[in-house]
Amino acid sequence: MIRRILNAYSIEWTKQSRQMFTFVGPAFVVLLVLLTPLQYPLHHDAANDYGFIAYALPMSLNFFGFLMLLVYSASLVATELSTGTIRTLLVRPLRRSEFLAAKMLIGMTYALMLSFAASATVWALAFFLGDLNGIEYGGELIYSNEEMLQTFLIAMLLNLLTQFAGVAWGLLFSTLTRSAATAIGLAVGSWLLLDFLKHPLNIAPFLFSSYLEQTWTVFADRCAAFETSFFPDAYYGIAASTGAAVVCFSLALFVLARRNLGS
């Protein structure tokens, strides 16, 4: 089963890497990061530019990056349904669950691409155009560069988990309709609607997308020399994101397994 999923994933990778659309998202978040110094200037002096990282990364990844991720994942199955290529694939030795797992993996790869593109750009800008000297307060080193990098990596991992839940969210809508445009509209629209209603409805703690911002809060606080911890909020984030990913993927599988692929 693992071998078949990896084969299907390799097919996905070959396909996606030959489509311009795949690179539009990462290019877009890189562009946003590159434009951030206009809003949040970098200064090549004694001042610290971790604040730039804490500002630029959530700004590029949490809204625009996540939006691109939803667009991408919502089109993954719907495009195959609308073109009919899903039939060409599924008459071969490949289960629908394996096909969907490969789609999930390629969506996760896309999330990694977005995060890597944004992170690499933001760190490169901060490193070459600014200064990264650890976080000091009153002349005392509060967080060293290593500790800040560690904090960044934890924040990024937690953020990725939330993004993976976003991939499953997009995939669910992708299996519901044969039109990629409709699937994208439903995935993005429902996300925006839930995000808008999460506080009035008191569902924010249970909604995976609430933790997109949350993951960067600790990093931002440490940039400001506050002593904060990822926990216990990270536990809620992990639970909400994993739960959403499992539920959405299972529902997508349920829908796809019952889908009429005959015409």
Add this chain to the structure above:
Amino acid sequence: MASCIRLEHLSKSFGSTLAVNDFSLEIEQGEVFGLLGPNGAGKSTTFYMMCGLLRPTSGRISIFGKDLHTNFLEISARMGVLVERPSFYDYLTVAKNLRLFAKLAEKEVTIDRTLDLVGMLHVSDQKVGTLSTGMRQRLGLALAFLTEPELLILDEPANGLDVEQTQEVVRLLRRLADGANVTIVLSSHMMEEVEALCDRIAIMNEGRLVTCEETEALISYDKTRLEVLMDTPETAARRLVQEDWVQSVEVKRGRLLVHLHEPNPHQLNTFLIGAGYQMSGIIPRRRTLQEFFLKALNK
């Protein structure tokens, strides 16, 4: 001969529409089997169920002696499928498309040889999006043949092909059936192609099996429709039309065509000789598959 496909009381409904209704069929190993029927007869639905794209509402499908649903991976690895209007990744080349789908088969395949088989080697580096409908259909066939399957399920294999290409496909399929003992199940609107290729034919209508016969039996000679080879067909026609055992008489391009009520060429022979006509022969007309098809559907 061993059974390759066994469909038992297969039914498929979409909402209140019953597309396939209690359809049972057995296809033997090495057989070339044709499934015919008008549009909406349930052929494609049956094909989609046979290749696992649709799950029957009720009934059972066994292929190679195993239940399709529980042994899908094993069975699908041994079969090649051409669905109606095959779809590919238009932005990839012909060879790349085949290479991609071959990955799932986990078998050694020779792309060039398969493309050569369907006459597409010269376009192997061309993007699929630039191909004509006929070429795409041939690529679909190449994909079905790619893993050298034991069973080929082909839905409308001649779709979009011209006469010459259709003949090529017929020859190729016949060669596969004869040489490699491949079982072929196909549906087509082109009666000549089915007639030339299939050992046995089933006709479906409104989701049900109307008839299933050996092709030779279906298109056997019709002894009620006779062609008389003679010099004076017009005068003989005038005499014959008055006989009550003759249903109709026609002279077409100098040939006398007689339609009898009963299959009795001997009676016609005796009558014409008795009337003093010189004949060089009486030939029973060959019934075409199309005629049989229309008759089976009561049209």
